[in-house]
Amino acid sequence: MPGEIIDGKKISTEIKEGLKQRIEELKAKGSTPGLAAVLVGDNPASEVYVKMKAKACEKVGILSEVHRYQQELPESELLSKIDQLNREETIHGILVQFPTPEQISEEKVILAIDPTKDVDGFHPFNVGMMLAGKPTFMPCTPLGIVELLMRSGNDPSGKHVVILGRGSLVGRPLAPMLYQKAKGGNATVTVCHTRTHDLPSVTRQADILVAAMGKAKFVTADMVKPGVVVIDVGTNRIEDPSTKSGYRLVGDVDFDSVSQVAKAITPVPGGVGPMTIAMLLSNTVRSCEMLSTDRSTD
Numbered sequence: 651m652p653g654e655i656i657d658g659k660k661i662s663t664e665i666k667e668g669l670k671q672r673i674e675e676l677k678a679k680g681s682t683p684g685l686a687a688v689l690v691g692d693n694p695a696s697e698v699y700v701k702m703k704a705k706a707c708e709k710v711g712i713l714s715e716v717h718r719y720q721q722e723l724p725e726s727e728l729l730s731k732i733d734q735l736n737r738e739e740t741i742h743g744i745l746v747q748f749p750t751p752e753q754i755s756e757e758k759v760i761l762a763i764d765p766t767k768d769v770d771g772f773h774p775f776n777v778g779m780m781l782a783g784k785p786t787f788m789p790c791t792p793l794g795i796v797e798l799l800m801r802s803g804n805d806p807s808g809k810h811v812v813i814l815g816r817g818s819l820v821g822r823p824l825a826p827m828l829y830q831k832a833k834g835g836n837a838t839v840t841v842c843h844t845r846t847h848d849l850p851s852v853t854r855q856a857d858i859l860v861a862a863m864g865k866a867k868f869v870t871a872d873m874v875k876p877g878v879v880v881i882d883v884g885t886n887r888i889e890d891p892s893t894k895s896g897y898r899l900v901g902d903v904d905f906d907s908v909s910q911v912a913k914a915i916t917p918v919p920g921g922v923g924p925m926t927i928a929m930l931l932s933n934t935v936r937s938c939e940m941l942s943t944d945r946s947t948d
């Protein structure tokens with residue numbers, strides 16, 4: 651029997667409904683959450699992501715600004731813009747969409763953002779806080795994965811989670827979030843990467859498998875244990891002449907074969923993607939709640 655499909659779109663809608671309520675409460679107290687997104691260059695995927703984030707903000711009542719710059723923007727100008735946004739009282743979250751053009755160091759960008767407005771959770775201060783198990787902003791995609799597991803009835807506590815990929819956006823931050831002693835954590839975690847020997851023998855041990863290595867349809871049915879819960883983080887464009895755009899999105903998991911043996915699986919699109927955006931909104935609302943409280947007690 652095919653596995654249950656974990657509907658990230660539906661779960662993210664429920665989360666956004668909850669956020670609307672908190673935003674109304676903030677507005678009643680005189681604060682409106684504000685998110686500034688900065689996009690440098692003309693990467694088509696980044697353009698789509700930024701538009702989706704801005705639209706999602708507007709739908710829940712978050713004030714959204716998008717600052718667009720040409721590909722050639724000098725690094726110093728971007729850093730000045732971040733500095734200005736850091737001081738802007740109406741802005742509670744700052745997001746510089748990655749990747750940035752090569753003249754701009756992503757590390758410098760991350761360090762320039764005020765950690766109290768770092769709704770991406772990339773600043774080393776927030777990464778350190780997370781590793782120390784303290785409340786902080788956590789990166790949106792891993793946070794969305796944890797929420798997706800919890801809200802779909804697949805609490806990772808006590809389970810063996812195998813993560814494929816150690817990238818800075820997903821695999822690296824997700825591992826400590828899943829093994830920390832907290833709600834949504836308490837899992838036994840294995841992180842696999844390009845040097846892992848006999849990958850299928852590891853993936854077959856997973857109760858929960860998270861595929862985040864960026865290789866289209868890499869995980870096949872013979873690589874998983876029957877009854878596994880599969881979270882597919884991949885968004886790979888593959889050519890498809892039957893579509894209007896000439897391509898379609900597929901995950902890192904071969905959905906057709908793996909869904910036959912899995913207990914539950916996320917689709918692509920409609921799985922992790924909408925959760926990432928919901929967590930960005932959630933971090934922005936949280937930032938507004940914290941910054942408003944700080945100001946009112948000054």
Ligand code: GUN
Nearest residue numbers: 745746747748749770790
């Ligand atoms: N590029 C791909 N994913 C992300 C993300 O979560 N945040 C930012 N800022 N850029 C990205």
